[in-house]
Amino acid sequence: MSSIPLVRRAIAGASLAHTSSSLAEQNNPLVVNQHENQWTPAALERAGSTLKALNRMAKRPPVHILFEDVGYTVSSHKGEQRILHNVSGEFRSGELTCILGPSGAGKSTLLNILAGYTSNGVNGRITVNGHTRDMRVFKKLSSYIMQDDLLQPRLTVQESMRIAADLKLGKELGKAEKELIIIEILQTLGLWDHRHTRSECLSGGQSKRLSVALELVNNPPIIFLDEPTTGLDIVSIRQLVVLLRLLSRQGRTIVCTIHQPSASLFSLFDRVYILARGLCCYQGAAPLLVPYLAETGHICPTTHNPADYVLETLLGEDEAPAQLSELCQNGKLCRKQDRMTTRGGKKPVLHSDESIQRIFVEHVAKEQMQKMEFPTTFLNQFLILTKRMFIQTKRNSVTLWIQLMHHLITALLLGSIFYHVGNDANAPIVNFKFCLSCLVFFMYTYIMLPVLLFPMEVRLLRREYFNRWYSLKAYYAALTFSTLPVMIILCLLFVTICYIMSGQLLEWNRFVLFFIIGIMTAICSEGLGLAVGSAFSVTNGSIVGPATAAPLLALCCYGMGFGPYIETSMKFLMSASYLRYGLSGFSIALYQNRGPMECNVEFCLYNNPKLILRDVGMANDNYGFQILGLLVFTAIHRSLAYFALRHRLTAEASNKFIAYISKFLKHR
Numbered sequence: 001m002s003s004i005p006l007v008r009r010a011i012a013g014a015s016l017a018h019t020s021s022s023l024a025e026q027n028n029p030l031v032v033n034q035h036e037n038q039w040t041p042a043a044l045e046r047a048g049s050t051l052k053a054l055n056r057m058a059k060r061p062p063v064h065i066l067f068e069d070v071g072y073t074v075s076s077h078k079g080e081q082r083i084l085h086n087v088s089g090e091f092r093s094g095e096l097t098c099i100l101g102p103s104g105a106g107k108s109t110l111l112n113i114l115a116g117y118t119s120n121g122v123n124g125r126i127t128v129n130g131h132t133r134d135m136r137v138f139k140k141l142s143s144y145i146m147q148d149d150l151l152q153p154r155l156t157v158q159e160s161m162r163i164a165a166d167l168k169l170g171k172e173l174g175k176a177e178k179e180l181i182i183i184e185i186l187q188t189l190g191l192w193d194h195r196h197t198r199s200e201c202l203s204g205g206q207s208k209r210l211s212v213a214l215e216l217v218n219n220p221p222i223i224f225l226d227e228p229t230t231g232l233d234i235v236s237i238r239q240l241v242v243l244l245r246l247l248s249r250q251g252r253t254i255v256c257t258i259h260q261p262s263a264s265l266f267s268l269f270d271r272v273y274i275l276a277r278g279l280c281c282y283q284g285a286a287p288l289l290v291p292y293l294a295e296t297g298h299i300c301p302t303t304h305n306p307a308d309y310v311l312e313t314l315l316g317e318d319e320a321p322a323q324l325s326e327l328c329q330n331g332k333l334c335r336k337q338d339r340m341t342t343r344g345g346k347k348p349v350l351h352s353d354e355s356i357q358r359i360f361v362e363h364v365a366k367e368q369m370q371k372m373e374f375p376t377t378f379l380n381q382f383l384i385l386t387k388r389m390f391i392q393t394k395r396n397s398v399t400l401w402i403q404l405m406h407h408l409i410t411a412l413l414l415g416s417i418f419y420h421v422g423n424d425a426n427a428p429i430v431n432f433k434f435c436l437s438c439l440v441f442f443m444y445t446y447i448m449l450p451v452l453l454f455p456m457e458v459r460l461l462r463r464e465y466f467n468r469w470y471s472l473k474a475y476y477a478a479l480t481f482s483t484l485p486v487m488i489i490l491c492l493l494f495v496t497i498c499y500i501m502s503g504q505l506l507e508w509n510r511f512v513l514f515f516i517i518g519i520m521t522a523i524c525s526e527g528l529g530l531a532v533g534s535a536f537s538v539t540n541g542s543i544v545g546p547a548t549a550a551p552l553l554a555l556c557c558y559g560m561g562f563g564p565y566i567e568t569s570m571k572f573l574m575s576a577s578y579l580r581y582g583l584s585g586f587s588i589a590l591y592q593n594r595g596p597m598e599c600n601v602e603f604c605l606y607n608n609p610k611l612i613l614r615d616v617g618m619a620n621d622n623y624g625f626q627i628l629g630l631l632v633f634t635a636i637h638r639s640l641a642y643f644a645l646r647h648r649l650t651a652e653a654s655n656k657f658i659a660y661i662s663k664f665l666k667h668r
C-alpha cells in the first residue's frame, strides 16, 4: 500500500469534510512530496517537521532511561525462577531502539519492567535523566502499547481519536487545536482515509497504527511497544518501523521488541539491545553488531541478515549467550557510533545532558505542582466515558436485539405458563412459583451478561488504564450508569407482559412495587456478574457465576410451606442471600394489604393472602426492609467488582497475590 497517495487523497477528502484540515494540509510536508509514490524512510524523514501541532502542543522533556543490574524473579510452586539476570542498558531520546532475542529470552519482561507495568520481584536501579524513576511522573510521560492491544470495536478511527484527545488533553487545548492534532496524526500514520472506518473493520496494520495514533495524542516523550509488528505483512511492518523512526527523530525515546527483523528493517534501528536467557548479549548501534560478533569468533557472512545470524548463534550455541554477555558486561558496555546520523544525514535532535536534566526537573516540578493525577476532572472523565459506552451499546445492535428477544420471549413464556394465576386462591403456590421464576430470570440474565462480556472489556480497559487516560473510579461509575437505561426499558417490558398475562391485580402501586424489586434484583445481580467477570476469564466465570448463584437461590426459597417454623440459624443464612430480599419483595408487592382472593371451588385454604405470606415465611417482612437488603447487597457486589477489577488491572497487585499464595503453599 502506498501511503503518500493515500495521504493526498485523504487531504482532498479532508478539505471537503473539515475546514481545519486545509490548515493541516498546508502545514504537512507530506503533501509537498508530489513525486513520491512510496512511504519510504527518506520521504518520511524529509517530512521531519510533520506533527507540528503536536510538537507545539506541549514541550515534553526529552527522556533518557538508564537501567543497571535489573533482575526479575518469579515465585511459583516449583520455587523461585530467575527470568532476568541483572542486565543493564540505556535508551536515549531521539533514538529508535529494538529489543531482539529468541523466544522466551525475557524481552517482554524487560519492557514490562521499564514501562513500570511490572515491579514486584524486580531488583536493580532505573533512572530517568539521572533521577531515580518516580512512577507517578514517569507514567505521565510514557505510553505503553502492549502486544495484544485491543481497540474500542464500534468506534470509528476519528471518534476514537477524539475521545482519546478529550481524555488525554483535557482543557490543555481547545477543540480546534485538538482537531488539528488528530488530523496531523491520522495523516502521518496513513489513517486519514480510514477515519470513518470502525476499528473492528480495520486491517491488522491499520489497527496497530491506530494503537500508536491513540497514544501519540498527548505527545508522550517515551513510547514502549511490545511486538508491534506481530501479525503484519512485510509492507505494514516496514511502514510501522519507518513511522517509529520518524517519531524518534522528533526527540522521543522509542523502544520496541521485535521478532526477526529483515536486514533492511534491522538497519532502520538506531540502537539494538539483544537478550538471550535473561542476559544482555549486545547493546549498541545496529551497524556495529557484526564487528562485535566477529570479536568472539562469530563471523556473519556478508550475504546474511545480522539479526537472523545473531539469533541463530544464540539459539545454536549453548555457550554463546554467556560469552556475549560477558563481552558487553551484561549491557554495561554500549557500542556507540561516533555520530548516530539519520538516513538523510540529519542529526537527531538531542540536547546536552545538563539541559535535559533542567527541562526534566522543571517538568517534574510542574507536574507535581498540578497535583492532578489525570488530565481531566473526574466529572469530565465520567461524561466522556458514559458517552462512549452509550455509543458502543447503541451500535452493538445484535446484542441489543438478542437481549430484547430474550426478555420478550421469556416474558411471553412465563405469562403463558402462569396465565391468570394471580388472583386464584386455589393456586397460591403457583403464583409464588411465578415470583420465583421472575426472580430466577432477573438473576441469571444479569449475572451471566457481564460474566460473558466483561472479561473482553477488561482487556480493552487495560491499555487505557495503564496509560492513565482516566481513573478506574470514573470508568466504573460510567459503566454502572451506562447500562441502566437499557436495563430499565427491558425490565419494564418484561414485567409489564408477565404481570398482565399472569393476572395480577391491576393496581398501579402493586405494579410499581413489583417492578422496583425486579429492577433492583437485576442491578444487584449485575454487580455480582461484574465481580465474577472482573476476577475470572470467560471460561472460569461461566462456572463460578452459576455456582455462586445456585446456593443463594436454594437459601432464598427455603421454608416454603413451613414458614413459621424456619430455624433461627437458617434465617440467619437466608439473610445472606440477596435473592431472599427479592423474592420477599415480589411476594409483599403482590399479597400485602390485599382483600380475599377469588375462590372458584367450595373451599380455598388460601383465599386470605396473609396465610400465603405466613406459610412461605414472609408474614413479618416489610417492603422497605427488602429494598434496604437489596441496596446493601448491591453496594457489596459492586464494591467487590471494583476491587476485583483493580486487582486484575494492576499486574503488581495480582503478582503480589500470586506470590503470597505460593509462599503460603510452600510453607505448609
Ligand SMILES: Nc1ncnc2c1ncn2[C@@H]1O[C@H](COP(=O)(O)OP(=O)(O)OP(=O)(O)O)[C@@H](O)[C@H]1O
Pocket: 074, 076, 081, 083, 101, 102, 103, 104, 105, 106, 107, 108, 109, 110
Ligand atoms: N510470571 C511468570 N511466571 C513464570 N514464568 C514467567 C513469568 N513471566 C515470564 N516468565 C518466563 O520468562 C521467560 C521470558 O518471558 P518473556 O515473555 O519476557 O519472553 P519473550 O522474550 O518476550 O518471548 P517471546 O518473544 O516469545 O514473546 C519465559 O520463559 C516465560 O515463560
